[in-house]
Amino acid sequence: MRLSASSLLFALGGLTFTPKAPAPDTIRGFTPESSRVERDWETRFRAIPDPARMRGMMERLAARPHHVGSPYDRTNAEWLRDQFRSFGWQAEIENFDVLFPTPKERVVELVAPTTFKAKLQEPTVPGDPTSGQHEEQLPTYNAYSIDGDVTGPLVFVNYGVPADYEELERHGVSVKGAIVIAKYGGSWRGIKPKVAAEHGAIGCLIYSDPKDDGYGDGAVFPKGPMRPRDGVQRGSVADMPTYPGDPLTPGIGATKDAKRYSVAEAPTITKIPVLPISYGDAEPLLSALTGDVVPASWRGGLPITYRFGPGQARVHLRVKSDWSLKTLNDVIARLPGTTEADEWVIRGNHHDAWVNGAEDPISGLVAELEEARALGDLYKQGWRPKRTIIYAAWDGEEPGLLGSTEWAETHADELRQHAVAYLNSDTNGRGYLGVEGSHSLEKFINGVEKDVLDPESNVSSWKRNQFRDIARGTPEARREARDREDLRIGALGSGSDYTPFLQHLGVASLNLGYGGEDEGGIYHSVYDDFYWYTHFSDTAFVYGRALAQAAGQAVMRLADADVLPFAFTNLAETAHRYVTELQQLRDQRATAIAERNREIEDGLFAALNDPRTPLHAPTLEQNAPQLEFAPVLNATDSLARAAQRYERAYTQWVDRGGVTQAGATGASSLKALNERLIQAERALTTPEGLAKRPWYNHLLYAPGYYTGYGVKTMPGVREAIEQGQWSSVNGEIGRVAAALNREAALVNQAAEELSTTR
Numbered sequence: 001m002r003l004s005a006s007s008l009l010f011a012l013g014g015l016t017f018t019p020k021a022p023a024p025d026t027i028r029g030f031t032p033e034s035s036r037v038e039r040d041w042e043t044r045f046r047a048i049p050d051p052a053r054m055r056g057m058m059e060r061l062a063a064r065p066h067h068v069g070s071p072y073d074r075t076n077a078e079w080l081r082d083q084f085r086s087f088g089w090q091a092e093i094e095n096f097d098v099l100f101p102t103p104k105e106r107v108v109e110l111v112a113p114t115t116f117k118a119k120l121q122e123p124t125v126p127g128d129p130t131s132g133q134h135e136e137q138l139p140t141y142n143a144y145s146i147d148g149d150v151t152g153p154l155v156f157v158n159y160g161v162p163a164d165y166e167e168l169e170r171h172g173v174s175v176k177g178a179i180v181i182a183k184y185g186g187s188w189r190g191i192k193p194k195v196a197a198e199h200g201a202i203g204c205l206i207y208s209d210p211k212d213d214g215y216g217d218g219a220v221f222p223k224g225p226m227r228p229r230d231g232v233q234r235g236s237v238a239d240m241p242t243y244p245g246d247p248l249t250p251g252i253g254a255t256k257d258a259k260r261y262s263v264a265e266a267p268t269i270t271k272i273p274v275l276p277i278s279y280g281d282a283e284p285l286l287s288a289l290t291g292d293v294v295p296a297s298w299r300g301g302l303p304i305t306y307r308f309g310p311g312q313a314r315v316h317l318r319v320k321s322d323w324s325l326k327t328l329n330d331v332i333a334r335l336p337g338t339t340e341a342d343e344w345v346i347r348g349n350h351h352d353a354w355v356n357g358a359e360d361p362i363s364g365l366v367a368e369l370e371e372a373r374a375l376g377d378l379y380k381q382g383w384r385p386k387r388t389i390i391y392a393a394w395d396g397e398e399p400g401l402l403g404s405t406e407w408a409e410t411h412a413d414e415l416r417q418h419a420v421a422y423l424n425s426d427t428n429g430r431g432y433l434g435v436e437g438s439h440s441l442e443k444f445i446n447g448v449e450k451d452v453l454d455p456e457s458n459v460s461s462w463k464r465n466q467f468r469d470i471a472r473g474t475p476e477a478r479r480e481a482r483d484r485e486d487l488r489i490g491a492l493g494s495g496s497d498y499t500p501f502l503q504h505l506g507v508a509s510l511n512l513g514y515g516g517e518d519e520g521g522i523y524h525s526v527y528d529d530f531y532w533y534t535h536f537s538d539t540a541f542v543y544g545r546a547l548a549q550a551a552g553q554a555v556m557r558l559a560d561a562d563v564l565p566f567a568f569t570n571l572a573e574t575a576h577r578y579v580t581e582l583q584q585l586r587d588q589r590a591t592a593i594a595e596r597n598r599e600i601e602d603g604l605f606a607a608l609n610d611p612r613t614p615l616h617a618p619t620l621e622q623n624a625p626q627l628e629f630a631p632v633l634n635a636t637d638s639l640a641r642a643a644q645r646y647e648r649a650y651t652q653w654v655d656r657g658g659v660t661q662a663g664a665t666g667a668s669s670l671k672a673l674n675e676r677l678i679q680a681e682r683a684l685t686t687p688e689g690l691a692k693r694p695w696y697n698h699l700l701y702a703p704g705y706y707t708g709y710g711v712k713t714m715p716g717v718r719e720a721i722e723q724g725q726w727s728s729v730n731g732e733i734g735r736v737a738a739a740l741n742r743e744a745a746l747v748n749q750a751a752e753e754l755s756t757t758r
């Protein structure tokens with residue numbers, strides 16, 4: 001703790017202090033004095049990340065296919081470990097043995113009324129040097145599809161989400177015993193076979209419609225960035241909203257001697273076989289469908305009439321995989337802390353890909369590597385972080401967050417005790433700095449964004465985001481963008497490696513990445529490679545440098561701060577917003593159900609029915625009861641009061657130049673405070689977890705049970721309302737209220753520890 005002479009005098013003189021906002025260049029968690037030192041190191045840090053080096057590293061890491069279990073995955077892991085070591089870090093590879101199926105047999109064919117055999121192959125593109133590495137490429141498939149050999153009528157189900165099946169029902173179309181064909185999009189892909197199986201389907205095809213990421217959106221590869229006719233999106237279809245990670249070892253690390261489920265017992269493997277196909281392969285199948293024409297919102301970009309089916313079209317689908325265990329290579333690097341070495345700041349990006357994966361994940365990984373090199377450089381110049389910094393390059397993210405989840409589960413007890421925060425990135429592109437995560441870090445990350453320059457507009461990334469919100473927003477959003485102290489960050493659902501940290505262990509997390517000005521249709525295909533990235537995305541790697549600057553500064557501030565930079569006013573306000581949304585959701589559902597029930601009882605559907613294209617009336621639904629929101633509203637009020645108390649204590653602490661009460665300068669009382677602050681995110685979790693999915697412990701953020709990646713905030717309450725499970729809603733409200741009350745109590749104690757008046 002550094003202490004200025006004047007603040008020491010104040011403290012010793014026992015004067016009282018009028019709180020005022022800290023000087024604008026005072027960093028959250030630092031005193032005016034320690035901010036100056038930090039800013040000096042940060043200025044040196046920002047100058048180091050080098051776009052040319054990022055380009056070179058991407059070319060090397062994406063040179064060959066490097067999926068889980070492949071030779072080049074291991075080669076990359078060893079190279080990454082050696083890079084970290086050359087930067088001055090301690091680095092090791094940590095192995096886990098996980099279930100990762102790879103395809104042995106794949107057949108999709110139309111067997112009636114005509115025949116057609118799907119290619120299931122992405123062709124070499126002339127000029128793209130890695131697109132022809134067929135020997136090493138994983139074939140197009142969906143990992144964790146169960147083996148199967150089925151033949152049945154084909155039905156088109158739009159995006160294959162629950163609402164689509166309601167529409168099918170009204171048209172009298174059943175998928176029982178059928179193979180469904182769904183478009184990619186509208187939900188995470190694993191939801192499609194899950195919902196199809198719930199409705200009795202026996203197989204599932206998922207295709208990329210050209211309207212969504214093909215010629216409907218721009219020129220296709222190699223002329224442009226969009227998906228070509230035979231491009232296929234690979235991807236996992238394991239039931240990730242139930243739990244991510246190795247399907248055989250939920251909740252525990254997949255170490256050598258871990259107790260495992262058999263493959264037959266694993267609950268997250270699909271119930272029906274699934275394969276992804278291109279729009280080239282989908283067109284003959286969809287053209288063969290008869291039956292009613294689908295609603296306008298279901299139609300894609302192929303030059304055909306989209307119909308529900310089934311009619312005469314019958315499809316044969318066969319999938320068979322090699323179900324052996326494969327070895328994960330997580331690269332874990334450490335830079336030791338000094339005075340607070342047992343507090344860990346963790347940063348990660350995955351290194352495995354579906355194929356060559358230049359965008360996903362190497363674009364984010366090379367930024368992380370440049371951060372590590374820069375931090376290593378500062379270390380050689382004499383910079384010493386207070387806290388231990390851990391940089392991870394995860395394996396097995398693509399099949400289901402395997403590397404991060406198994407590592408987090410293996411080290412769960414240590415992480416619950418020591419982890420300060422987790423910072424994630426994944427793909428990176430051009431445009432706006434996207435930030436999602438824990439709202440206790442919203443104020444902190446706003447501060448970081450203000451100190452990163454957007455490379456193409458020369459305003460800060462924060463300013464550019466603010467202008468975007470003003471330009472796009474409603475009057476209310478515009479007012480908020482101009483007047484609210486911090487720009488809002490989104491909540492995290494799932495889709496990358498923050499999930500085990502945030503939603504299983506309750507480690508405050510942030511996900512960072514640039515995007516929004518980088519159209520593309522090569523996601524999870526062989527064309528996501530160095531050629532594509534250096535022609536169509538962040539071709540000069542300047543946004544790679546900006547990501548390294550943003551994430552690296554965030555890491556430095558978390559590692560160096562005197563007081564950990566959590567703030568709870570935004571968390572309290574955000575929690576209150578969520579409750580208001582839930583009240584509105586209940587009222588909208590109540591109105592909609594009452595209106596529809598009345599229409600059914602009045603005979604509206606029967607009277608409006610067109611006998612030539614008949615529609616079935618929907619069925620009566622239970623009316624929505626009134627709900628008891630008072631406990632959670634009282635809890636958000638308590639948290640808001642505690643958060644304000646903490647802010648007052650914090651502002652006074654900064655004003656005094658970092659002196660705690662009674663003139664104490666620091667170390668021991670701050671240690672107790674920081675240990676408490678580390679537990680703040682844990683207080684929002686519950687050991688019992690969410691209903692039907694106990695692996696997910698966070699009561700504010702979870703991926704949606706029927707949306708996958710998409711977040712559900714206050715998920716227990718929200719999903720019970722959405723799914724009409726009215727009898728469980730009040731109990732779920734009570735659980736959230738209890739969590740927010742725990743948080744309020746913790747924040748009150750933290751304020752007490754930081755305040756002068758004890």
Ligand SMILES: [Zn+2]
Binds near residue numbers: 361
């Ligand atoms: Zn990724």
